[in-house]
Amino acid sequence: MATEPWQSGGFGLYLHWPFCQAKCPYCDFNSHVQAEIDQSRWKRAYVAEIARVASETPGRVLRSVFFGGGTPSLMEPDLVHAILDAVRAHWTLANDVEITLEANPTSVEAGRFRGYRDAGVNRLSLGVQALNADDLKRLGRLHSVTEARAALDLARDTFDRISFDLIYARQDQTLDDWRAELTQALTYAADHLSLYQLTIEPGTAFGDRFSRGRLGGLPTEDLSGDMYFATQELCEAAGLPAYEISNHAKPGAESRHNLIYWRGGDYAGIGPGAHGRLTLNGTRLATDTPKGPLDWLRQVETTGNGESLRQSLPLKDQAAEYLMMGLRLRDGVDLAILSALGGINKNKIKWLEDIGMVETTPHSLRTTAAGRPVLNAILTELLPD
Amino acid sequence: MTDLKNIRNFSIVAHIDHGKSTLADRLIQMTGTVAERDMQEQLLDSMDIERERGITIKANTVRIEYPAKDGETYVLNLIDTPGHVDFAYEVSRSMQAVEGSLLVVDATQGVEAQTLANVYQAIDADHEIVPVLNKIDLPAADVDRVAEQIEDVIGIDATDAVQISAKTGVGIPDVLEAIVTRLPAPKGDRDAPLKAMLVDSYYDAYLGVVVIIRVIDGVIKKGDRIKMMGTGGTYPVDRLGVFRPKMQDIAELGPGEIGFLTASIKQVRDTRVGDTITHEKKGTDKALPGFKPAQPVVFCGLFPVDSAEFEDLRDSIEKLALNDASFSYEMETSAALGFGFRCGFLGLLHLEVIRDRIEREYDIDLITTAPSVIYHVHMKDGTMVELHNPADMPDLTYVDHIEEPRIKATILVPDEYLGDVLKLCQDRRGIQQDLTYAGSRAMVVYDLPLNEVVFDFYDRLKSVTKGYASFDYQMIGYAQDYLVKMQVLVNDEPVDALSTMVHRDRAEARGRAMCEKLKELIPRHMFKIPIQAAIGGRVIARETLSAMRKDVTAKCYGGDATRKKKLLEKQKAGKKKMRQFGKVEIPQQAFINALKMDD
Numbered sequence: 004m005a006t007e008p009w010q011s012g013g014f015g016l017y018l019h020w021p022f023c024q025a026k027c028p029y030c031d032f033n034s035h036v037q038a039e040i041d042q043s044r045w046k047r048a049y050v051a052e053i054a055r056v057a058s059e060t061p062g063r064v065l066r067s068v069f070f071g072g073g074t075p076s077l078m079e080p081d082l083v084h085a086i087l088d089a090v091r092a093h094w095t096l097a098n099d100v101e102i103t104l105e106a107n108p109t110s111v112e113a114g115r116f117r118g119y120r121d122a123g124v125n126r127l128s129l130g131v132q133a134l135n136a137d138d139l140k141r142l143g144r145l146h147s148v149t150e151a152r153a154a155l156d157l158a159r160d161t162f163d164r165i166s167f168d169l170i171y172a173r174q175d176q177t178l179d180d181w182r183a184e185l186t187q188a189l190t191y192a193a194d195h196l197s198l199y200q201l202t203i204e205p206g207t208a209f210g211d212r213f214s215r216g217r218l219g220g221l222p223t224e225d226l227s228g229d230m231y232f233a234t235q236e237l238c239e240a241a242g243l244p245a246y247e248i249s250n251h252a253k254p255g256a257e258s259r260h261n262l263i264y265w266r267g268g269d270y271a272g273i274g275p276g277a278h279g280r281l282t283l284n285g286t287r288l289a290t291d292t293p294k295g296p297l298d299w300l301r302q303v304e305t306t307g308n309g310e311s312l313r314q315s316l317p318l319k320d321q322a323a324e325y326l327m328m329g330l331r332l333r334d335g336v337d338l339a340i341l342s343a344l345g346g347i348n349k350n351k352i353k354w355l356e357d358i359g360m361v362e363t364t365p366h367s368l369r370t371t372a373a374g375r376p377v378l379n380a381i382l383t384e385l386l387p388d
Numbered sequence: 389m390t391d392l393k394n395i396r397n398f399s400i401v402a403h404i405d406h407g408k409s410t411l412a413d414r415l416i417q418m419t420g421t422v423a424e425r426d427m428q429e430q431l432l433d434s435m436d437i438e439r440e441r442g443i444t445i446k447a448n449t450v451r452i453e454y455p456a457k458d459g460e461t462y463v464l465n466l467i468d469t470p471g472h473v474d475f476a477y478e479v480s481r482s483m484q485a486v487e488g489s490l491l492v493v494d495a496t497q498g499v500e501a502q503t504l505a506n507v508y509q510a511i512d513a514d515h516e517i518v519p520v521l522n523k524i525d526l527p528a529a530d531v532d533r534v535a536e537q538i539e540d541v542i543g544i545d546a547t548d549a550v551q552i553s554a555k556t557g558v559g560i561p562d563v564l565e566a567i568v569t570r571l572p573a574p575k576g577d578r579d580a581p582l583k584a585m586l587v588d589s590y591y592d593a594y595l596g597v598v599v600i601i602r603v604i605d606g607v608i609k610k611g612d613r614i615k616m617m618g619t620g621g622t623y624p625v626d627r628l629g630v631f632r633p634k635m636q637d638i639a640e641l642g643p644g645e646i647g648f649l650t651a652s653i654k655q656v657r658d659t660r661v662g663d664t665i666t667h668e669k670k671g672t673d674k675a676l677p678g679f680k681p682a683q684p685v686v687f688c689g690l691f692p693v694d695s696a697e698f699e700d701l702r703d704s705i706e707k708l709a710l711n712d713a714s715f716s717y718e719m720e721t722s723a724a725l726g727f728g729f730r731c732g733f734l735g736l737l738h739l740e741v742i743r744d745r746i747e748r749e750y751d752i753d754l755i756t757t758a759p760s761v762i763y764h765v766h767m768k769d770g771t772m773v774e775l776h777n778p779a780d781m782p783d784l785t786y787v788d789h790i791e792e793p794r795i796k797a798t799i800l801v802p803d804e805y806l807g808d809v810l811k812l813c814q815d816r817r818g819i820q821q822d823l824t825y826a827g828s829r830a831m832v833v834y835d836l837p838l839n840e841v842v843f844d845f846y847d848r849l850k851s852v853t854k855g856y857a858s859f860d861y862q863m864i865g866y867a868q869d870y871l872v873k874m875q876v877l878v879n880d881e882p883v884d885a886l887s888t889m890v891h892r893d894r895a896e897a898r899g900r901a902m903c904e905k906l907k908e909l910i911p912r913h914m915f916k917i918p919i920q921a922a923i924g925g926r927v928i929a930r931e932t933l934s935a936m937r938k939d940v941t942a943k944c945y946g947g948d949a950t951r952k953k954k955l956l957e958k959q960k961a962g963k964k965k966m967r968q969f970g971k972v973e974i975p976q977q978a979f980i981n982a983l984k985m986d987d
Contacts, residue, residue, distance in 0.1 A: 017946055071947075199942040224912075228937030249942050264946040278947045289950065324949050327956060331944060354971070358915045378940040380914050383960040 008325070008340045009282045012268020014060070015067035015260050016094075018049065018086065019274030020075040021296045024107075027143040028208035029170070029201060033276035033294050034073045042082045048303040049082075050089040052273045055308060057093030059283060060271070065094040067101040067260035070124075076106035080118025087123040101126055101164075101259040108154030108167075109146045116154075116161045126258075127158045128197070129167040134184050138173055143208075155191050164256060166195035171234070172227045173201050174220035181230050182237065189241040194256035198234055199249050200227055231376050248331045248375060265332050267325045267340065273309065275299035280316075280324075287316045319387045322346025326385055330361075330378060335369025351384045389607070389642040390463045393573045397465045397602070397646060399482060399515075401507050402492035403500035403858060407522040410554040411492055411563070412450070412468055418560050419452045419464075421632050449587070449600055449646050451630040456568045464567055465646040467587065469506075475734060476862065477682065478588065479506060481662040483513040484678065485587045485602035485646065488571030490563065491538070495521040495529035495551075498829065499541050500858035501800040507542055518566045519549035525556050541826040576643025581672040582606030582665070586616070587646070589659040591711040595627070597653035601665060602646045604676070608665075609640040614651065617675045618663035623651035656711040682714030684732025685793065685863065686739055686842050687776040689720050689757035689885060690746070691728030693965060693976050697752050698727045704750035705729055708742060715742055722779070722884050724969050725755060730777055736842055755967060756980045757885040761838045764791040764866055778887040781873045784924070791866040792889075793838040796821065798831065799849070801857040806830045808852040816840035817869075817891055835864065839889060844984045874899055874928075876982075877920040878906070881970040885979055895921075899929035902982050909978035912936035917972055 023034045068090055070083065087102065103126040104119055106112055116127065131151045133139050139146065146154075158165045169188055171181050188196065203213045203221070212218040222230065235245055243251040247265060250258065263270055272279035272290060275298070279290035291312035293299045303309040316324070322344035329336035341347055352368065355361040360374035360381050374381055402408035452464040469482040483489075489510040493499055510517055519538050521531055535546040550566050552559030587600040601608075608614070608628065615622045629637045630647040641647045653659060662679040666672045692701045705717050716732035733739040739759060746752055763775040768788045775781060775790075797818070801809045803825075813820070813834045822833035836845075841861065849857050874895055876886035886906075890898050899921025906919050914936055921929040944952050966973035 019947075200938075202942050224937050231938060248940055248944075261945060264944075264949070270946050272947065276947070278950065280946065280949070291950075320953070323953055323956075327953055328944065328949065355914075360914055374914075376938050376940050377914055377936050379956060379959060380936055380939045382956050383963060386956060386960055 007282050007285070008267055008321075008343060009269040009280075009287070011337060011340065012263045012266035013066040013259075014063045014268060015069065015263040015270045016053075016056075016065060016090065017069050017071060017260075017270055017272045017274075017277055017279070018075075019272065019277040020070060020072040020078055021275045022077055023072065023074045024077065024109075024145055025143065026208075028212075029142060029204070031204035031207050031210075032073070035296055037296070040077075042079050044300065046082050046085050048300050048309070049086050049273060051303055051307065052309050053086070053089045053093055056271045056273065060094075060269075060281070063094060063269075064097050065090065065100060066097045066268075067103070067263060069102075069260040070104040072105055074107050074112075074130075075104050076112040076115060076119075080115050080122055083119055083124065084122035091123075099259075103128055103258070103260055105130065106154070106158075107144075107146060108151040110150055110153070113150075113154045113157050116157055120161050125162060126164040126166070127162045128195075129154060129158060129165065131155070131167040131188075132170045133173070134169070134187055138176075141174060142170060152191075155193070159192060164195065165193050166197060166252075166258065167191070167193055168197040168199065170199050170201050172222045172230050174218065176222070176230075178226065178229050178233060182233050185234060185237050189237065189243070194243075195250070195252040195258060196238065196243055197250050198238070200231065228376060235372070244333070245375075246333050248378065262332075265328045267321075267329060287321055288313055289316050318345050323386050327382055330368070330370055330382065330385075333369065333375075335361075335367045338363070338366055338368055341368065346385075346387060348385060348387070355381060355384060389640055390645065392576060392644045394460060394462050395465070395574055395644040396462055396488070396567050396571045397467070397486035397574055397644065398488045398490060398567055398571055399467045399469050399486050399510070400490045400492055401469075401503060401510055401517075402522075403494070403497075403503045406492050406494040406497065406500070406503070407554045408468070408492055411490070411520070411522065411552070411560075412466060414554050414557060414560050415452060415464075415466065415564065416450055416633065418557070419454050419564070421450065421452050448633070449631050449648075450633040451646070452632075454564050454568065457565060458568075462568050463645075464564075467646065475738070476509075477680065477734075478661055480509050480513070480678070481585065482587055483509050483515065484662075484676075485585055486513075486515070487574055488516040488518065488567070490520050490567070491517050491542075491544075492520045492522050493534055493538060495523050495531050495534050496526050498534050498537050499800070499826070501798050501831075501860045503858075504542065504798065504800070504860065516571050517544055518563075518570050519544065519546045520563060521549050521551045522554050524551045525553040525558065537826055537829075541831070574644030576603070577605045578607060578643050580605035581670055582608055582612075582614075582667045583672045583674070583676065584608060584641075584665040585676055586659055586661060586663040586665055588661055589653075589656050591656050595650045597650065597656050597659060599649050599651070599653065599659055599665075600646070601641070601649060603641045603643055605643055605672070606667075607640050607642045608649070613668040614649075614665050615668045615671055616659065616663050616665060617671075618660050618679050618681075619658060621653070621658055622668045623653055626650045626652055654710075657709065657713045660713060682734065684714065684716050684734060685838065686733045686735055686759050686761060687730060688733075688739060688759040689722065689725070689728050689730050689755075689777070690743065691722065691725040691755045691757070691885070693753035693755055693967065695726045700750060701729065701746070701752050701754075704746045704752060705731070708745060712742070714738070720777070722757075724881075724883055725757075725885055725967060728755075732776070736846070753965065753976060755885065755976050758888045758979070758983055759842050760889065761793050761842055763793075763871065763889060766791065775889075778873050778889050779884045781889075789868050790871045790889075791868045792871060794864050794867050795836055795838050795841060795861040796864045797834045797836050797841065797859065797861040799834070799857055799859050800826075800829055800831050801853055803828050803830060805853040805856060806832070809849065809857060812845075812848055812852055816845060817894070836861075837867075837869065837891075838863070847984070872923050875922050876902060876906070877918075877922060877927075878910070878974065879917045879970050879972045880920075881972075882922075883969055883974070886982060888983070892923075895923055896928050903929045903931040905982045905984070906978060907931045907933050909981055910972065910974055913972060915971075 102124050104124045105128045108129050203209050238251040245251050246257050269281050275296045276294040281288050292309045293311045400408045448468040450466050455461045467482045469479045538546040550562045583605040584601045584603045589599045592598050610628045612625045627650040629635050664675040714734050717729045720730040765773040765775050766788045818834040818836040824831050870892040872892050874890045875882050903919045916935045917933040919931045920927045966975045
């Protein structure tokens with residue numbers, strides 16, 4: 004059987020937990036604050052959805068499971084355990100399956116780490132975001148620097164692999180501030196770091212303040228460029244080179260789950276507002292679910308199917324997504340796959356090579372170090388018309 | 389038909405914002421010409437652009453019936469004239485159509501340059517002038533000072549000036565009485581052959597071309613066959629009427645009367661402001677004096693941002709031209725911009741009005757190239773070429789010398805800003821002709837090259853004087869000067885739409901300013917872009933737009949794919965709003981904004 008493009012990316016499962024203790028002002032993810040959550044009701048819904056999706060993907064080997072949110076560390080370890088039991092019952096797991104859970108580094112949540120590990124989680128991703136008290140407060144985070152350090156220590160002792168997130172290019176942050184903070188972060192012995200430039204998204208508290216002209220101190224394009232390059236330099240020197248625009252890892256410690264996205268693999272999305280991409284009977288499908296937690300829950304309970312959208316992706320969109328996701332990787336995209344999707348524009352590639360934005364090898368197209376920070380501009384050239 | 393002695397025809401002379409439209413509204417309202425419920429602001433300004441900008445572009449008339457204190461009912465015809473220097477000829481024709489003027493002066497502001505220009509036209513037209521001091525309800529009103537200024541500056545008696553507040557309605561009855569008692573009745577001979585002036589015309593979707601006329605001699609009736617003496621066209625009169633201000637049919641118009649006619653005229657172009665209308669048979673053989681065809685003085689290229697919209701642009705331009713004889717156009721091809729039109733306008737306001745109407749009424753995004761005046765390029769072989777477009781500049785080896793149009797500019801400005809105004813005029817190669825004082829205000833007269841004024845002079849003047857200066861100009865002829873064509877190169881490619889004619893001594897400064905401006909206006913690209921100004925092959929100014937540093941989505945995972953793809957597609961579509969020059973994309977607004985100087 005001829006291989007389908009998704010297979011070079013593999014197959015993973017994304018589970019969305021939509022609740023948070025508080026909404027952060029920069030966050031535009033599907034998250035909700037709710038006082039009482041009936042976790043056993045949620046358990047039944049997740050387990051039912053796992054059974055449904057698994058019945059559509061028989062024989063597949065699951066490379067990764069990712070609990071994202073919201074704040075998945077608000078899930079009871081029992082809930083995580085039940086979900087992973089269902090996963091194990093329905094799919095064959097790869098020998099090196101990666102099971103990641105996103106966690107906030109408060110002391111309460113750290114108390115559940117051992118339970119998650121016992122449930123099968125082998126990688127923890129901590130939302131540290133900043134290493135100074137003022138900025139944590141500005142970012143609306145509920146933890147302190149001390150709590151973050153303690154959570155990191157505990158996570159390191161509990162899980163095989165840990166990663167943490169930092170947000171930079173924050174309000175009033177100088178280049179020296181960021182260099183010092185990142186240097187500090189690199190001493191925390193994580194094998195993976197996600198370093199995101201603060202992005203002001205519409206529909207967030209920051210977005211609202213920004214549009215009213217009341218979010219000052221944001222860096223200029225030049226400063227954020229400088230910060231990006233400083234990040235590359237410091238991480239490289241510390242042995243955590245960038246393998247993607249914002250993700251850095253020791254060789255071999257890359258997030259296998261996220262690589263599925265970036266390599267054009269298949270992923271099932273379960274939970275409120277979880278997107279999926281599945282290739283079934285030779286057709287690549289985009290799936291979506293209701294965003295509202297209760298809407299999703301009720302739909303699963305009453306219809307036995309949490310999907311609200313399932314449509315086939317035209318080749319043009321597949322090519323666009325493959326470029327958009329794949330060029331984020333240092334290793335770029337596979338030209339054979341891009342060609343199969345009809346996404347090669349030779350003239351544009353040639354021109355982008357001439358101006359030093361991309362480079363090609365016999366099998367791949369990738370961005371150069373200069374091209375990576377202006378990937379959107381490159382993509383507007385390469386996306387199919 | 390009304391007896392001559394019971395007719396009064398008048399116009400209102402005023403500076404923008406001094407209350408001309410409000411006074412007109414008030415007169416119409418107070419005489420019951422319009423029902424209360426139909427009242428709206430600026431009744432006579434019908435176009436959106438007129439209302440928005442507070443200016444009048446087309447002449448409008450309204451017929452008011454006023455029972456005066458003497459017991460007789462009078463017919464008052466108001467012609468609302470265009471109020472901008474671009475339309476000076478139209479103003480002069482409107483002035484010829486009436487016997488008197490109300491000179492409205494804002495009692496808090498005093499006389500402005502534009503008031504002066506129009507009042508002189510009223511004086512030239514032998515008008516009786518009644519000064520009206522408006523806005524007397526405002527605390528800042530200084531009636532005595534302004535009356536004195538009217539006497540000093542304009543030289544007319546202001547002792548009997550009518551004091552009003554058009555806003556509150558105070559003094560409006562006095563204005564009506566003054567019109568009847570102080571303005572002369574029109575003269576005319578009912579039995580003479582028909583002689584009427586074409587005051588203005590406009591296109592109406594239902595009626596075709598509507599012509600506003602003032603009858604001088606004779607009588608015009610529905611069904612008459614008429615002849616336009618200037619254009620030679622003959623037409624049957626379909627409909628005859630007056631504006632109250634809505635159209636109202638009337639059986640005939642006699643001497644002294646003002647009204648409209650429709651006559652199956654297809655295009656406004658067939659009707660020329662100032663033309664004489666008579667009967668086809670037994671008509672007069674003596675046309676009215678002063679008729680002249682409209683002459684565009686400012687030219688620019690109009691190109692669609694999306695070249696696929698060229699046909700739509702052609703369509704819109706043709707339609708607008710039908711309604712505007714003073715607007716000229718011909719097809720133009722530009723290496724960089726593709727197909728478009730080279731258009732001629734009466735002035736910059738006229739240009740902006742037409743451009744706005746195309747963008748608004750026809751929904752076409754336009755690139756407007758650098759406005760140019762008409763240069764006279766004298767060749768070595770003794771011939772002269774009229775240059776409308778710097779792109780057409782002949783090879784210099786065949787050029788003997790170049791002449792440019794010059795204007796006489798009259799500027800009125802409060803004392804404290806005089807220095808700034810003199811500097812501005814000096815910077816624009818002006819030659820001072822006169823400097824006099826009227827109270828605390830100076831009146832400066834400059835001889836200026838039109839090409840220095842055509843673009844942003846008025847904006848700059850308003851800006852350096854915080855809006856207190858007023859400005860008016862008239863063409864005075866051509867003079868030789870050291871003029872060169874300056875090209876702009878973006879990423880080493882010449883952009884012909886940005887070529888301008890400049891004085892050699894000003895070229896470096898202009899070039900530098902344009903390069904700096906373009907550096908702000910062109911977004912960063914993935915590579916650095918040199919922006920240069922050059923004369924011939926010689927670069928005289930250069931800026932470098934540095935390469936883009938950061939344009940990447942920080943977070944992009946499985947759940948983001950759909951949304952981020954849409955954002956990128958939007959970003960890609962945004963590029964279509966720009967024009968590609970080689971590998972550089974230049975936004976639409978850059979073409980016109982690059983020329984605006986902050987000096």
